Amino acid sequence: MYVRHLQVTDFRSWPHADLALEPGITALVGSNGQGKTNLVEAVGYVATLGSHRVASDAPLVREGAGRAVVRAAVVNGGRELLVELEITPGKANRARINRGAAAKPRDVLGILRTVLFAPEDLSIVRGDPGERRRFLDELLVSRAPRFAGVRSDYERVLKQRSALLKSAGAAKRGGAKADLRTLEVWDGHLARYGAELLAGRLDLVAAIAPHVTSAYANVAATDEATMPSSRVASLRYRSSLGASLPEGYGEPMGKEADVEVLEAALLEELARVRPQEIERGVSLVGPHRDDLELLLGELPAKGYASHGESWSFVLALRLASYHLLTEDGAEPVLILDDVFAELDRRRRSRLAELVAGAEQVLVTAAVAEDVPPELAGVRYDVREGEVRRVQ
Numbered sequence: 001m002y003v004r005h006l007q008v009t010d011f012r013s014w015p016h017a018d019l020a021l022e023p024g025i026t027a028l029v030g031s032n033g034q035g036k037t038n039l040v041e042a043v044g045y046v047a048t049l050g051s052h053r054v055a056s057d058a059p060l061v062r063e064g065a066g067r068a069v070v071r072a073a074v075v076n077g078g079r080e081l082l083v084e085l086e087i088t089p090g091k092a093n094r095a096r097i098n099r100g101a102a103a104k105p106r107d108v109l110g111i112l113r114t115v116l117f118a119p120e121d122l123s124i125v126r127g128d129p130g131e132r133r134r135f136l137d138e139l140l141v142s143r144a145p146r147f148a149g150v151r152s153d154y155e156r157v158l159k160q161r162s163a164l165l166k167s168a169g170a171a172k173r174g175g176a177k178a179d180l181r182t183l184e185v186w187d188g189h190l191a192r193y194g195a196e197l198l199a200g201r202l203d204l205v206a207a208i209a210p211h212v213t214s215a216y217a218n219v220a221a222t223d224e225a226t227m228p229s230s231r232v233a234s235l236r237y238r239s240s241l242g243a244s245l246p247e248g249y250g251e252p253m254g255k256e257a258d259v260e261v262l263e264a265a266l267l268e269e270l271a272r273v274r275p276q277e278i279e280r281g282v283s284l285v286g287p288h289r290d291d292l293e294l295l296l297g298e299l300p301a302k303g304y305a306s307h308g309e310s311w312s313f314v315l316a317l318r319l320a321s322y323h324l325l326t327e328d329g330a331e332p333v334l335i336l337d338d339v340f341a342e343l344d345r346r347r348r349s350r351l352a353e354l355v356a357g358a359e360q361v362l363v364t365a366a367v368a369e370d371v372p373p374e375l376a377g378v379r380y381d382v383r384e385g386e387v388r389r390v391q
């Protein structure tokens, strides 16, 4: 698939921008702060309804404007769809597909798929478990948009249940009796949505793990077969169910995870930890407490990997996402935002070689020399609020 046309109004620094795009490689080049990332961020927003840089929509709307609009014409399998998203912080965002009636933003998920590489990605390896959960969940939604609903249902239930635990804890400390009947209802919801999300993540980890191992070997430009086992990259899902995770679910499995089995395990564990949960006023069990371990040999990349190895892991995760989505039947658009400036020469050219043949690659760079020669293609200069084609 590819984006044929992008138009933004009052998005970030842009009052208006209009960009005709083609399959193949397009580089947006311009000095710092000219708005290059803002443009690829808009493309990413159409695919994910979120930004890779901020958690809320407010910063996406140009200062002083009330709403931002992003329009993208997406070509997939010879068919073109026009997606229009209106971002109005504090109100419900709106979407339209092919100039039709107003739709829910979530209805556009799946029309455009992107895999975005950015300097912020280093935190997937080095940051808190939340960063790795976000990586997994975003890919999950990209593969199967219904998980956007599962995730938001889970988060809603978690919030309500945590508030209840907090007040139950306060009641108990004050000598009153906590109302635990409502808690049981919330346990049921948490286990239901939690099991769906957990099953989705476990299946995803099983599907992507081999791609990560081979992508890491490719980025590190070594032969996987001869690579010392201490340098082989692998993934392990660490569930807050711990030892209560049903047998066989700890390692990538050859079959799909069973939602009902996981639901029962979550319910059992919730019952077991309830006294601690009330004591501490927090939800201790569920996918919001899980982590994705990134391993080099037997050691976690976090805390052990060198800067270069950490970058190789990040690139491997993104490349693996690209291969997995392509294998699913919809080759995603690759977005490489300012990423080459972060890499040493060897990783830079490995990455360039590995993405050069993709259907569409959008690259941003502060200086043209940061774009590797393998990625010569269409070039735009981005300067003083204008995007001008120069090559």
Ligand SMILES: Nc1ncnc2c1ncn2[C@@H]1O[C@H](COP(=O)(O)OP(=O)(O)OP(=O)(O)O)[C@@H](O)[C@H]1O
Residues within 6 Å of the ligand: 011, 012, 013, 014, 030, 031, 032, 033, 034, 035, 036, 037, 038, 039, 058, 059, 060, 061, 062, 063, 338, 364, 365, 366
């Ligand atoms: N909501 C907003 N309203 C107005 N301007 C904004 C908004 N959000 C960001 N900007 C401005 O956009 C500019 C940053 O744009 P962007 O991140 O796209 O730069 P860039 O060209 O990618 O630069 P770099 O090479 O440094 O990454 C900054 O000047 C910032 O002040």
